[in-house]
Amino acid sequence: MPNIASTRSASRPLRATAIAVVTLAGTAVHLPSANAAPHAVTLIADTNRDGRLSDADLPGRGSWSDGRGALVMPNLDDSADRCPTLGDNGSRLGDDALAACNDAADEQVNGARDALDLAPLRLAALPKLGPGAYGRISVNHTAAPYTRLFRRHEGGLPTPLGTDARLTADELRSGVDLALEARDLVRDPKVFDGLIDVTLEVVDGDRVTRDTARLRVAPLILTHDLLPVDRMVISDNSTTPESAERHGHDPDVPARPVEKGEKTFRGRLRAALAEAGLNDRLLEYPTGGDRWMRDQFITGYFEVPGPAGTPRRMRVLLRSSDVMPEGSTRAFPLRDAGRSAFTVLRGPGTAAVQQYDTGRVGDSERSKLWGSFSSTGNFLVAPPDKRFPAGRVLYGSDGGQAAPDPTFTQLLQAQREQSPLAVDTSWLAVGHIDEFLSFVPADTERGWAAVVADPALGTDLLRKAGASGLLREKSVLEGNHLATAGIDRALDLLADQLGLSNQDIVRVPAIFTRLEVPGYPRQDIVANRLPAIANGVATGTRTYLAPAPHSHAGPDGRDVFERATETALSAIGTRVAWVEDWDYAHAVGTVGGEIHCVTNALRDLSAAPPYWRRTTGTPLLSETD
Template sequence: MKLLLPARRLRAAAATVSLAALAGTGLTGCATGPAAPTAVLSAAVPLVLPNLDDSAGRCPALGADGERLSDDALAACHDAADERVSGPEDALDLAPLEVAAVPDAGEAAYATVTVDAAAAPYTRLFVRDGDTYTPLGPDGRLAADRLRAGVHLALEATDPVRDPAVWDGTIDVTLEVTDGGRTARDAARLRVAPLILTHDLLPLDRLVISDNGTSPQDAEREGYDPTRPAAPVEKGEDVFRTELTAALEQAGLEGRLMEYPTGGDRWMRDQFITGYFAVPTPDGGVRRMSVLLRSADVMPEGSTAEFPLRDAGRPAFSVLRGPGTAVLQEYTAERVGDGERAQLWGSFSSTGNFLVAPPDEQWPAGRVLYGSDGGDAAPDAAFVRLLEAQREQAPLAVDTSWLGVGHIDEFLSFVPAGTPRGWAAVVADPERGLELAESDDPAVLAGTRLAVAGVDAALEVLRTELALTDEEIIRVPALFERLEVPGYPRQDIVANALPAVVNGVETGTGTGTFLAPDPRHAGFRAATEEAFAAAGASGVAWVDAWEYAFAVGTVGGDLHCVTNALRDLSAAGPWWEK
């Protein structure tokens, strides 16, 4: 297996006594003494999973007093939060290390195994005896009797990299063996696995939709079954559910809907974005852990130090976290309580504002894209820093400040296609939309001019950064109107005047179906289907989300906004191979 970061030996030669070191001892350079001890530390794989799932299902949603845990306390519970290994599945999330036997170690011999100072707060070492894992003491000391037989160790990572200025993810483990007054050293360098966000070419496993009738708090107190169909409670929800179910069946994905309790916050894509950790296993396989990265959206009303984030993000922990599934959150605490700023700028932190361009030769894990103008119209800085710290998907900002909501998924998505890369970008085409709609509404005419400029600027970034070509762009009609929002800090902004065809869900390579919001315009549907067919892309299954998503509030949303996709991670190739 070709590895990006091979298991590096930072071996120090077996210690020998130099002439300088012998000065003043009464010994000479010709003197002989006991042989220097040997020290051999081996790492079977060079990468370590952040052990943040809940293998035993022991993380509670409520405190001992029956009250809701704070957001931070909810996130603090996971397998690496204590000094125990919760069964055989949990043990597989640890990286094996071996201290080679020193059969002739003297009675007074000992060894120490330590982790470098930068990595120590984010790691833990265990001594493994069969199925028993015992934390290595703080001094890292191993007695002579253990040395003689060799020692099995297991390394646990307790967090991913969040800020490279604090820790860059490198883990240097050092072995020192002391015997007869002499010391030998060996070391192994490992790296914590990065968080890789999923792209839409991966096959759809489950499509998550909002249970609007059950609140996150009710789910925490009473438990929740995500396989139980929820009763529609919002206007148009019954139509949306019926048509979405039919579209999934058309794609050969019957029974793939999953419920998620939001209490009416229907914008599922804004609650979390999906990803994974993955490492090679000693036998040449791949060990993966699904990750849900909670939105850093601080709400303009009701946010407190205990509950700073959007409440509908909490069921990621209480409902979805479990064996093989971790949940992360990262946000800037200083934003809490700044209601005015959250009201005006907070939408950029919603996870609907993040997409992943699929893999290619330049970006084998894909590339994260997000909407930002580089100033106030930008996502939470700590959230973006976490994504940048992973080093594999080089997050790229695309200016979306011309959009009322400001989300990149309002004009861009990706689908499998007959191109050399195997995929294409689906991009909103305001001019084609205006032509098909035959509108002379001044708000639409002004919106079209603003949207054309915004889309063109975004495409220029993608052409430069992703080497995107015209043959890799599928243009679909879109109709935009200029918004008049008195007192809002961003003017000359637009919203979709018809459901945004581009704001759909790709079911992934193999199904050949793009689930698209129905614009209720025959010309838009025909032009979209023709553009997809010409590019050798997916077929299109139309879903009516007009009343449930598009017509909600001042701006509304579409199909991508009110769903979230859990992808089949077994189709994700090893990110480290290239």
């Protein structure tokens, strides 16, 4: 949490009909269907999503829908650890050059693990072809720049099919195994909507026959906080990103605490994770002092069907699109600490992706005045429910200047699975949605609850404890009033869009203060005066990590905010583990932050059910979109 200063374009699918004969440049063209004769041209993809190719994939292979249609993984990890961290002359790679390297950036398959990230295709054998017959494989025009075809070989790695993509009569007679590579995820559906039509055309004398299989690039699914923590990522403040690029960095080696309160914070975080049953889970990430780990990237994954019904997943780190107000250049436009997602964490099974508006680079005044709405700490995922089986992305915005990078939110919208929703956070100084909201598991019909900051509850608890001095401060009176109005508006929106009711909300005490920042374009803004309990982290093990609130001791000697929070969360089956973060996070800079701001989490993806196995929810894609 930084200081304030700081349409579908593809053609319609071929539909299953009896063999049709049309005229193409004076030649008879036969378009076979699933009911065609055994010798008809047949191109098979994993249409039924069971992780293998079989006759069960034949029906509907030329179309794609929510319930049926093949998927292909965006091949953006680094399976062979070949991506460089420095240029040939030893200079730092620019941000775009750093992000450009991945398994799909070259024209070869980088080992057996990389081969698993390609989608299998099979051309059924055509034993009755004449001696001069040949085949051509093509990809529809809009998808061609984002795909690559390979020939699969038994006992060896796939090899590029070549630009002419021609197949001989002998190859066609025995059948051909192919593999399709997706070279990127969908970023702008007006350019590429993710639908890929692979067409086999066979020429045998004056007879031309075709078949098409339609696939879709797997969407990026952002993780939600009900998934168990696999590793908790914290800032290695003693190592700069450049040092890690030049000399390497072991994320499992504990860093040397260098910041005020850092040793205490690390110790209490480690103990809290142990309380949650998560021992030895800390992962070091070099930032050079930019401790706001949640602002560097947000985690997600790609997912496709795998063998024996087990999905194959690729972890994705989506880098913040935050163009910083100081030092932004064309070569290095983004927050420097975000680079470590590529240089330290990217590797086999882990991709790193960035997306930002180049038009914002160099606009230091805008970045300075409008804050860090593009930071990934401003993005949350409401857990899955009946309407949104993969969860729903929430982010803070006022719909105008105080908003994230539009190309970043466009990328999220283009995945067409988690329906990003803007929530008005213009009343918050930094504007991040995690300053008043988080999510935990709950023993309710929904299965989870929203943890929401409540200034009225905080005020009432302090009054009853005889600690009214703070409440008489003008800035606190005004701050609580502004925050209450902003939170109420947010809850009205979540009630409308997510169906949240009072039983789905756990209110935790909070105290806000109004800030006055001369010359800043947003006024009537607030920050948490005491550590924000709502700015915590659910571990996925029924334990919620919360910042020690430092409110006031009650009659039993316990902090009254702590006692109230434990009571509220225990009622829904969630425990609380308290973490001391005042010096390391809360009291830093103009507004500070809390646990959610200074940590990130790599979640256990095996706990997420495959997104395509859904029985309810809004359609992902349909023929009429």
